[in-house]
Amino acid sequence: MKRVSAPLTNSSVxxxxxxxxxxxxxxxxxxxxxxHKRLVELLSKGEELPFDIEGQIIYYAGPTPTRPxxxxxxxxxxxxxxxxxxxxxxxxxxxxxMIGKGQRTEPVLSSMRKFKAVYFAAVGxxxxxxxxxxxxxxxxxxxxxxxxxxxxxxxxxxPVIVAQDCHGGDLFVEGVKxxxxxxx
Amino acid sequence: xxKRTVKVSEITEKLSQLCASASCELDDDLIGALEExxxxxxxxxxxxxxxxxxxxxxxxxxxKLPSCQDTGFAVVFLEIGQDVCLEGGDLMDAVNEGxxxxxxxxxxxxxxxxxxxxDRKNTRDNTPAVVHTEIVKxxxxxxxxxxxxxxxxxxxxxxxxxxxxxxxxxxxxVVERIKEAxxxxxxxxxxxxxVGGTFEKCAFLAKKxxxxxxxxxxxxxxxxxxxxxxxxxxxATGVGPQGLGGRVTALAVLIExxxxxxxxxxxAVNVNCHASRHKEAII
Numbered sequence: 001m002k003r004v005s006a007p008l009t010n011s012s013v014x015x016x017x018x019x020x021x022x023x024x025x026x027x028x029x030x031x032x033x034x035x036h037k038r039l040v041e042l043l044s045k046g047e048e049l050p051f052d053i054e055g056q057i058i059y060y061a062g063p064t065p066t067r068p069x070x071x072x073x074x075x076x077x078x079x080x081x082x083x084x085x086x087x088x089x090x091x092x093x094x095x096x097x098m099i100g101k102g103q104r105t106e107p108v109l110s111s112m113r114k115f116k117a118v119y120f121a122a123v124g125x126x127x128x129x130x131x132x133x134x135x136x137x138x139x140x141x142x143x144x145x146x147x148x149x150x151x152x153x154x155x156x157x158x159p160v161i162v163a164q165d166c167h168g169g170d171l172f173v174e175g176v177k178x179x180x181x182x183x184x
Numbered sequence: 185x186x187k188r189t190v191k192v193s194e195i196t197e198k199l200s201q202l203c204a205s206a207s208c209e210l211d212d213d214l215i216g217a218l219e220e221x222x223x224x225x226x227x228x229x230x231x232x233x234x235x236x237x238x239x240x241x242x243x244x245x246x247x248k249l250p251s252c253q254d255t256g257f258a259v260v261f262l263e264i265g266q267d268v269c270l271e272g273g274d275l276m277d278a279v280n281e282g283x284x285x286x287x288x289x290x291x292x293x294x295x296x297x298x299x300x301x302x303d304r305k306n307t308r309d310n311t312p313a314v315v316h317t318e319i320v321k322x323x324x325x326x327x328x329x330x331x332x333x334x335x336x337x338x339x340x341x342x343x344x345x346x347x348x349x350x351x352x353x354x355x356x357x358v359v360e361r362i363k364e365a366x367x368x369x370x371x372x373x374x375x376x377x378x379v380g381g382t383f384e385k386c387a388f389l390a391k392k393x394x395x396x397x398x399x400x401x402x403x404x405x406x407x408x409x410x411x412x413x414x415x416x417x418x419x420a421t422g423v424g425p426q427g428l429g430g431r432v433t434a435l436a437v438l439i440e441x442x443x444x445x446x447x448x449x450x451x452a453v454n455v456n457c458h459a460s461r462h463k464e465a466i467i
Contacts (some may be wrong), residue, residue, distance in 0.1 A: 176427070
């Protein structure tokens with residue numbers, strides 16, 4: 001088990017290999033479909049983002065509403081490929097990590113190799129468990145998007161697996177190859 | 185036969201309770217299938233993922249925090265007995281009010297946008313529900329709520345196969361779909377398969393199949409055999425928990441069939457994540 005602190009640096013990204021089990025502690029940001037669309041529109045117009053993206057990890061998540069007296073609702077990952085049209089531009093602008101579920105496509109993987117970024121898989125459907133790793137949460141932008149608002153989260157020992165790394169390592173490919181077999 | 189009166193407000197009340205329980209109380213058959221998966225899984229990563237999923241279900245049941253943040257589209261199946269007289273207002277309003285209350289009171293996520301392709305503005309109360317109404321014999325109303333997550337729904341598909349494609353064509357289509365979906369729908373998945381009917385009937389059969397208890401079999405032993413074979417083939421793909429490699433890709437394959445046109449062989453796959461959430465109530 002490796003421990004990683006967020007935000008990330010080039011060297012912390014380079015130390016991570018597909019298949020590593022990792023506990024993340026530090027600051028991460030949530031964003032999903034609608035927020036990504038807005039972030040990329042800002043970058044295309046040359047405007048500033050609502051948070052400094054350098055070294056950051058974006059967690060693809062839209063939690064359930066927070067109950068009174070609690071820090072956050074259920075907060076598992078959403079499927080990542082929907083953010084693939086937006087991710088390369090964010091990586092080019094300094095994004096170093098992404099947390100989600102499901103495999104990424106080649107344009108994202110090549111940006112990860114070129115600019116040094118890493119993609120972590122969290123366990124989809126484990127929202128109640130993951131919520132326990134969140135120590136504080138605040139909305140930093142796009143409150144009008146409801147569950148899709150951008151939240152700044154402070155996390156401690158958030159359990160993830162390195163799914164696709166900056167060296168071309170790909171657990172989706174390697175793992176499936178290892179366990180596939182002919183039934184006949 | 186004498187008519188029985190049911191107030192639509194009773195449907196609202198029951199449905200709001202079903203919304204809350206579906207998100208926090210995963211069924212025993214599902215937990216059993218996940219435990220069996222943990223025994224079967226050979227990949228250490230896969231085992232760890234299954235352990236987290238089971239632990240998550242326990243936390244959710246104890247704390248009433250939804251097991252998954254995607255508390256779904258409310259898909260409501262209403263079986264209304266033909267001897268029932270519904271009173272006290274519009275049925276669809278009553279259903280949507282049940283969803284609205286359930287999602288608000290249980291702090292569930294509101295995941296519905298009003299216009300699909302242009303505005304995409306969140307309706308903020310998780311309505312409207314998708315409602316499938318069927319008139320059946322008797323004087324009861326059966327309400328089934330399926331809280332359907334978006335990630336797994338996105339991996340579903342319909343294929344209008346040729347009659348010549350036969351069972352082999354269905355087999356290829358289903359296994360390829362799950363293989364291509366990979367980690368996206370949160371495997372281990374539950375696979376609903378519709379065979380026959382028309383384009384829309386086939387998709388509906390696949391959705392309805394997902395309501396069956398895991399471990400149940402199609403009453404026609406030839407389709408029961410196909411369910412079993414498809415499950416082995418899907419679990420031989422190596423996709424595994426979360427698509428990261430392993431033996432446990434699906435927990436069950438459930439097939440429903442309907443007669444079809446001489447020119448057709450429709451097949452549909454409706455994928456459900458491991459949080460296969462559905463609850464029912466009878467009035």
